Amino acid sequence: MPHRARISLGGETLDLQISRAALEGGEGAILVLTWSIVTQQVEVEKHIWKLAHYDALTGLENRHAFGQRLSREDGAPLAGGVLLIGLDGFEAISDLNGRHVGEGLIVQVADRLRLACQGQDAHIGRLEGHQFAMLVPYAERERLEAFAHELVALLGRPYWLGQKMLPGVTVVIGIAQQPQHGMGSDRLIARADIAMRVAKSQRKSAVAFFQLDMEQCLLERVLLEQDLRRALETGEGLFVFYQPIMEISSGRVSTREALVRWHRPQWGWVSPADFIPIAEETDLIEHLGAFVLRRACWDALVWGDSARVAVNMSGRQFGRQSLVPAVMAALDETGLPAERLEIEITETAALAEDADVLADLHCLHAMGVRISLDDFGTGYSSFSHLRTFHVDKIKIDGSFVRDAAKKIECASIVRAAADIGRRLGIPVVAECVETEEQFHSIVLEGCTEAQGYFISVPKPTARDLVTINIINRSEDDLFFVKGDKMDIYFSCNDRLREIYSM
Structure with a gap:
């Protein structure tokens, strides 16, 4: 040989x-x-x-190489923790700022992870997209949790990309322990991924450890997505409720905000806080947005007071060459005048001064559609947005409104926003006005419009009331709803009360 x-x-x-x-x-x-x-x-x-073992962008181990580290060559279990690290909202940042900014952010995240692992027998991998993994030799749960929270704080600091500053990313971390939660790379990474999804959905903590019952929760989430997709295809179970925005000086309704509600067969009413995030993580958000937009335009046509209709748009819908055509199609189909449609853009969507996002906003304004800046005061660049693109209305975030009567800091923010609106000649809406005390407070600070339970709960159309009544007819509790020109009684349960109040 x-x-x-x-x-x-x-x-x-x-x-x-x-x-x-x-x-x-x-x-x-x-x-x-x-x-x-x-x-x-x-x-x-x-x-x-x-190329087969390392990520070309960051130089970190790829999924294949990282997986090889989860077991020793002799097959003996390696005690430690697998941390799966996800960057929540990264797609929106990349979509709004461009691919080069997204890649630059990924590189800086990788550098910070390396910094966190200095002096430790830890390994880092980039599994895909904006998902990273770490293998650390900590067997103690408390130590793993403390280290994970350190990573959340480290990655949450602002980033500088050239002359551009981006806020720190929201980080969610799922943790699986070897050998307690299994052996082998596929099972451990899969279970850490399940824990990460749970951490993201709970919105209470950025860190979660895998538990066996989480697999059932993931299955339920998948089924919910499937049912939502089916509902959008058929239109069954989806309703649009409307909450009025009142002009304080006259008491008249200037606008009604469209709010989507979903009744899931065999499950009942589903909170928007449960299904909208799932829609935003998938392609369903564009279909859901188009459904609400079209329905809102049709419904606004029959309002006797000619109030405007406001439709919320997710940040995922801007800058993707689909929003403006969808608005044009809805207006053309229904014949609703463009000036009666109001598009609400949140601070998240307006976060970046991306050319494609600004192009969408400028096109909408040129069509005559009004632009409303929602959740004003919660972002890093609230005031700069007012000079970046045309704004027809400011909506002060409810967190400031709720405390304006008791905290001078919140009252000062409400007063400053109201003063800006007055100088710009645009309405300023106080959101989440729930009590008489709050109402008097926002009037004192100079707000021109108000929205919230003190004014009115969200209500369905008279047409949908018939269907809602059928859905809830088995219940014996009567819920009173005051329509625009008539009082309507229909039966509903406690869950529907909650849906009304969302």
């Missing part, structure tokens, strides 16, 4: 082969040495190996 070896000599790599060759006549044999220069071949092989 030939023997082969590679050696380095004078900057070159030589491939040596020693083989045995028989002499003529069969009288003995000799050893033959052959060699060739394979320097370029070796470099190509190294490059291929690196």
Whole structure:
């Protein structure tokens, strides 16, 4: 059998082969040495190996290489924790700012993770997109949790990309422990991923440890997404409720905000806080947004007071060349005048001054559609948005309104926003006005419009009341609803009361 070896000599790599060759006549044999220069071949092989094991953007181990670290070569379990790290809302940041900004953010996140692991026997991998993984040699739950929260704080600090500052990303971390939660890379990563999804959905803590009952929760989430997709295809079970926004000086309704509600067969009413985040994580948000937009335009046509209708748009819908055509189609189909439609854009959607996002906003304004800046005061750049694109209305975030009567800091923010609106000549809406005390407070601070339970709960249309009555007819509790020109009684349960109040 030939023997082969590679050696380095004078900057070159030589491939040596020693083989045995028989002499003529069969009288003995000799050893033959052959060699060739394979320097370029070796470099190509190294490059291929690196591509197969490391992420090209960050230089971290990829999923394959990271998975190999989860078990020792002899198959013995390696005690420790697997942390799956997700960047919540990264898609919106990348969509709004461009791919180059998204990639720059990924690189800086990888650098911070390296910094966190200095001096520790830990390994980092980039599994895909904006998902990272860490293998740390901590067996104690308390130590794992403390380290995870340190990562949340570290990655949550602002980022500088050239001359552009981005707020820190929202981080969610799922943790699986080996061997308690399984063996092998596929199972451990899958279970850490389940824990990460739970941490994201709970919105109470950015860190969650895997538990066996989480697998059932994930299955329910998948089923909910399937049912929502089916509802959007058929239109069954989806309703649009409307909450009026009152002009304080006259008491008249200037606008009604469209709010989507969903009755899921065999499950009952589903909170928007449960299904809208799922829609935003998938392609369903565009379909859901188009459904609400079209329905709102049709409903507004029959209002006797000619009030405007306001429709919320997710940040995922801006800058993707689909929003403006959807608005144009809804207006053309229904014949609703553009000036009666109001698009609400949140601070998240307005976070970046991306060319595509600004193009959508400018097109909507040129069509005559009004733009409302929602959740004003909660973002890093609330005031800069007022000079970046045309705004027809400011809506002060409810967190400030609720405390304006008791905290001077919140009252000052409400007063400042109202003063800005007055100087710009645009209405300023106080959201979440729930009590008479809050109402008097926002009037005192100069707000021109009010919205909240003190004014009115969200209500369905008279047409949908018939269907809602059928859905809830088995219940014996009567809930009183005051329509625009008539009082309507229909039966509903306590869950529907909650839906009305959302």
